[in-house]
Amino acid sequence: MDKQSPKILVRVNGVKTSYTEADETQKDEFQWILPEESEPSYNNVVPFRAEAQTKPAKQQNRAGKRIAITVGAAVMLGTGFGFGMLQLLNGGSAAQTVPASVPPAAAPVKQEAAAxxxxxxxxxxHMVQSGVFSKKENGEAALADAKKKGLPAYLASEDGKYRLFTGLASNKETADKLLNKQQGTYKAWQVPEGKLPAAYEPYSALIVKGESLFSALVEQSSAVYTSGKPDTAKQGALEKEVQALVKESGKVKQEEIKKFVTYISLSYDALKDYETKQGEASFTKLQQLLFEGLASYQNLLPKA
Known part of the structure; x- marks a missing residue:
C-alpha cells in the first residue's frame, strides 16, 4: 500500500485550499536545467543623464541657427526688394533731386519779375471839343443837352477844368471830318500812363490788354468812318482778342474792371453793326460806347 502524502490546509479570505506535499522520489526524477544568464554588452551606451542634458542643447543651438539664418535672409531679401522698387518708381530721379534744389536764389528773382x-x-x-467849363455842374448840364440832341458826349476832367467831347478818333483826319457835321474845335488829348491802385495790380495784364483793344477799336471805327470799310487785316485778330479778353475776365470780381471789359465787348459788337449798316445812328451808338469805355478805363487809374 502506497504511502500517503501529508496534506496542508490553507485558508485565504475564508476560502480553503489543500496542498499535498510532493514525494522526494518524484522530485529526483526531474532535473531542471536553466540556461546560463549572460548580460549583453553594449559598447555605445551613453548614460541617461548625459544624453538628456546634451540633446536639448544641441537641438536648441540648431534651432537658433536656423532662425537667425531665416531672419537674416528675410531682411536681406526685403531690403533688396524695397531698394529695387524705389529705384523703379523714382526712375533715376534721385540723382536729379540734388541739382534741382541747388539754385534757390534764382526763384525769388523770377517770382518778382512775374509779379x-x-x-x-x-x-x-483826337477829340471834337464842344465846350470847356470851370464848374462841374455847368459841364454836366452841357453833357445832358448834347445827348438830348442825339450826339455822343463825354465830360472829361483835366487841370481843374471840365471838357465836353462829342467825337473821338484815332487820327486828326477823322476828327476834322467829324467837325464838318457838328460845331466844336479839334483837341489832341491823351490819358497819361500811370500806376494802377494796389487792388487792381493783380489784374494789370488784363487791363493793359483792354487798353490796347480799346485803341484798336477806335482805330477801326475811324477807318470805317473815313473810308467806308474796316481794315480787314486787323479785323480777324481783333475779334479773337476781344473774345479772349472776355473769357479771361470771367473770374474777376472787381466791378470796375468787369465794366471796362464789358464796354470793350459792346463796342466791338457796335463796330460790326456799323460796318454792315454804316448809318448815322449806328455810328453814334459806337461813339457813345467808346466814350463809356474810356470813362470806365479812367476810373481804374488813381485819382489825381
Missing amino acids: APAKLQVLQL
Whole structure:
C-alpha cells in the first residue's frame, strides 16, 4: 500500500485550499536545467543623464541657427526688394533731386519779375471839343443837352477844368471830318500812363490788354468812318482778342474792371453793326460806347 502524502490546509479570505506535499522520489526524477544568464554588452551606451542634458542643447543651438539664418535672409531679401522698387518708381530721379534744389536764389528773382504789374501805356486820342467849363455842374448840364440832341458826349476832367467831347478818333483826319457835321474845335488829348491802385495790380495784364483793344477799336471805327470799310487785316485778330479778353475776365470780381471789359465787348459788337449798316445812328451808338469805355478805363487809374 502506497504511502500517503501529508496534506496542508490553507485558508485565504475564508476560502480553503489543500496542498499535498510532493514525494522526494518524484522530485529526483526531474532535473531542471536553466540556461546560463549572460548580460549583453553594449559598447555605445551613453548614460541617461548625459544624453538628456546634451540633446536639448544641441537641438536648441540648431534651432537658433536656423532662425537667425531665416531672419537674416528675410531682411536681406526685403531690403533688396524695397531698394529695387524705389529705384523703379523714382526712375533715376534721385540723382536729379540734388541739382534741382541747388539754385534757390534764382526763384525769388523770377517770382518778382512775374509779379511785377504790367505797365500802362499813354492813350493818345483826337477829340471834337464842344465846350470847356470851370464848374462841374455847368459841364454836366452841357453833357445832358448834347445827348438830348442825339450826339455822343463825354465830360472829361483835366487841370481843374471840365471838357465836353462829342467825337473821338484815332487820327486828326477823322476828327476834322467829324467837325464838318457838328460845331466844336479839334483837341489832341491823351490819358497819361500811370500806376494802377494796389487792388487792381493783380489784374494789370488784363487791363493793359483792354487798353490796347480799346485803341484798336477806335482805330477801326475811324477807318470805317473815313473810308467806308474796316481794315480787314486787323479785323480777324481783333475779334479773337476781344473774345479772349472776355473769357479771361470771367473770374474777376472787381466791378470796375468787369465794366471796362464789358464796354470793350459792346463796342466791338457796335463796330460790326456799323460796318454792315454804316448809318448815322449806328455810328453814334459806337461813339457813345467808346466814350463809356474810356470813362470806365479812367476810373481804374488813381485819382489825381
